[in-house]
Amino acid sequence: MLNSLSYGLLLFMLSSGLTLIFSMMGVLNFAHASFYMLGAYFAYQTSTYLGFWPALIVAPAAVAFLGALTERYGLRTVHKFGHVAELLFTFGLAYIIEEFVHLLWGRAPVEYRIPPILDFSAFSIYTTQYPAYRVFMMLVSVAMLAALYLALTRTRIGLIIQASLTHPDMVEALGHNVPRVFMTVFAGGAALAGLAGVIGGNAFVTEPGMAASVGTIVFVVVVFGGMGSLAGAFVASLIIGAVQTFSVAFDYSLASILTGMGVQLDPESAWYELWKVTIAQAAPVLPYVLMVLMLIVRPKGLMGTREG
Amino acid sequence: MLEVKDLHAYYGKSHILHGVHLSVRQGEIVSLLGRNGVGRSTTIKAIMGQVQSSGSVQFKGEELMGKKAYMVARKGLGYVPENRDIFPSLTVRQNLLLGQKGRKESGRWSMEDMFNIFPRLRERAEAPAGVMSGGEQQMLTLCRTLMGDPDLVMIDEPTEGLAPKIVDQVANLFDEISKRGISILLVEQKLTIALRISQRVYVMGHGQIVFEGSPDDLRANEAVRKEWLEV
Ligand SMILES: Nc1ncnc2c1ncn2[C@@H]1O[C@H](COP(=O)(O)OP(=O)(O)O)[C@@H](O)[C@H]1O
Ligand SMILES: [Mg+2]
Numbered sequence: 133m134l135n136s137l138s139y140g141l142l143l144f145m146l147s148s149g150l151t152l153i154f155s156m157m158g159v160l161n162f163a164h165a166s167f168y169m170l171g172a173y174f175a176y177q178t179s180t181y182l183g184f185w186p187a188l189i190v191a192p193a194a195v196a197f198l199g200a201l202t203e204r205y206g207l208r209t210v211h212k213f214g215h216v217a218e219l220l221f222t223f224g225l226a227y228i229i230e231e232f233v234h235l236l237w238g239r240a241p242v243e244y245r246i247p248p249i250l251d252f253s254a255f256s257i258y259t260t261q262y263p264a265y266r267v268f269m270m271l272v273s274v275a276m277l278a279a280l281y282l283a284l285t286r287t288r289i290g291l292i293i294q295a296s297l298t299h300p301d302m303v304e305a306l307g308h309n310v311p312r313v314f315m316t317v318f319a320g321g322a323a324l325a326g327l328a329g330v331i332g333g334n335a336f337v338t339e340p341g342m343a344a345s346v347g348t349i350v351f352v353v354v355v356f357g358g359m360g361s362l363a364g365a366f367v368a369s370l371i372i373g374a375v376q377t378f379s380v381a382f383d384y385s386l387a388s389i390l391t392g393m394g395v396q397l398d399p400e401s402a403w404y405e406l407w408k409v410t411i412a413q414a415a416p417v418l419p420y421v422l423m424v425l426m427l428i429v430r431p432k433g434l435m436g437t438r439e440g
Numbered sequence: 441m442l443e444v445k446d447l448h449a450y451y452g453k454s455h456i457l458h459g460v461h462l463s464v465r466q467g468e469i470v471s472l473l474g475r476n477g478v479g480r481s482t483t484i485k486a487i488m489g490q491v492q493s494s495g496s497v498q499f500k501g502e503e504l505m506g507k508k509a510y511m512v513a514r515k516g517l518g519y520v521p522e523n524r525d526i527f528p529s530l531t532v533r534q535n536l537l538l539g540q541k542g543r544k545e546s547g548r549w550s551m552e553d554m555f556n557i558f559p560r561l562r563e564r565a566e567a568p569a570g571v572m573s574g575g576e577q578q579m580l581t582l583c584r585t586l587m588g589d590p591d592l593v594m595i596d597e598p599t600e601g602l603a604p605k606i607v608d609q610v611a612n613l614f615d616e617i618s619k620r621g622i623s624i625l626l627v628e629q630k631l632t633i634a635l636r637i638s639q640r641v642y643v644m645g646h647g648q649i650v651f652e653g654s655p656d657d658l659r660a661n662e663a664v665r666k667e668w669l670e671v
Contacts, residue, residue: 298528
């Protein structure tokens with residue numbers, strides 16, 4: 133339960149930034165998960181010199197800075213060539229970041245560890261142990277998201293951002309520097325991804341493949357929740373987080389369930405192999421199955437407003 | 441105050457404005473008239489720097505051509521678009537706040553002024569702007585732009601689709617704006633309020649100015665009205 137919640141919130145830290153950037157610029161940023169990976173690697177590097185706590189601040193700040201540069205000197209230049217060019221740009225950027233990580237830190241996972249002070253079991257329910265670090269991850273995510281919510285709804289810049297999501301030209305005609313707002317949102321989204329990397333990198337593994345594996349899941353979350361809907365991304369993050377966490381522990385197959393209900397399956401029947409696949413074995417594909425089902429039933433996603 | 445010379449504008453490959461000339465003096469109300477699709481909105485957008493254009497746009501002696509829209513707005517040009525681009529999920533008060541260019545009220549208009557001119561906005565201050573009627577949204581768009589304390593406002597078809605009673609209210613606001621020394625460039629299709637409140641009028645046809653004169657000149661000139669205005 134706690135694992136699922138902390139993972140779901142982590143997914144939301146990633147999908148919220150992606151969603152904001154998408155609503156504003158109309159571009160799905162393929163490099164978003166690369167910012168997550170950079171957050172983890174930067175945190176690893178910082179923590180070898182300064183320890184974990186400074187890394188919690190330094191790494192997201194460094195990623196935010198890279199995000200700002202990406203928007204200012206990359207996307208803004210490519211923008212005039214249209215959305216396809218922008219999409220390809222973020223795609224290319226994701227590869228560049230991955231190669232860069234290979235060069236600097238190698239292909240094997242790095243030793244980015246949970247700080248010893250948080251490396252104990254906070255409490256246990258029945259036989260399940262709940263690691264303190266999961267509780268910490270949750271606190272960080274909740275605090276960050278609450279801060280984000282307040283900033284968006286209570287501050288002047290937050291209102292300008294909200295208005296720019298739907299009416300950038302009008303906001304600019306009122307005298308607000310909308311290009312700078314775009315850069316701020318991009319940097320903010322990157323910082324959120326970076327922070328997710330800092331607290332996720334040591335809970336899971338920090339390796340060059342982490343961007344790709346998390347990236348596809350975040351993509352699923354955003355499509356499932358409805359492109360451009362923050363509320364949708366929130367619900368979808370929790371659902372996908374739960375599906376991924378619980379299904380791996382679910383050691384039943386359809387065959388065993390059917391047998392339990394008194395149905396005898398003939399081992400010679402054509403689909404027997406399929407029935408025998410356990411839900412745990414199927415876990416990695418479940419999110420994609422959910423996404424495909426959602427696209428069939430409700431193409432705009434859980435709470436999406438855009439068509440197509 | 442505003443001097444537009446040889447203005448050309450383009451949407452991609454289509455050439456919409458073919459050398460527009462017009463001017464607005466300090467404190468003056470000027471109307472830009474014409475049928476649908478002749479390029480009146482495009483003229484305003486080109487002045488604001490929101491469409492690709494060439495030529496010269498001088499405001500208070502300074503060249504604006506090539507400047508970004510937010511810079512143009514900060515020079516003191518206000519723009520009220522025809523499609524009532526309110527921010528629907530924000531409240532009426534928040535919409536007005538975003539009209540201000542900085543954190544503080546500093547110009548000729550306060551939020552209180554707006555509420556006094558349109559009491560309806562005070563009643564709906566905390567409601568999401570998107571639930572208001574078309575007329576109320578039109579008032580809000582106007583007031584929001586005024587909150588930015590412009591020296592000249594360009595207003596695109598403000599009376600389109602409004603009930604006659606609200607049209608009168610809007611016309612009164614124009615008087616109030618003008619009294620405070622602000623110039624108005626008004627885009628209209630119908631002649632009713634335009635002829636009543638303007639000092640000068642321009643008529644546009646096919647991306648060019650085809651007539652320039654006083655409201656009385658236009659009333660007297662049946663040929664121009666027949667060819668370029670009446671449907
Ligand atoms: N965004 C656009 N893209 C392409 N063409 C446009 C666009 N907006 C307007 N036009 C064309 O430009 C011409 C002038 O339009 P507009 O300035 O809106 O006229 P008006 O405001 O006088 O009704 C019309 O022929 C219209 O079809
Ligand atoms: Mg128009």
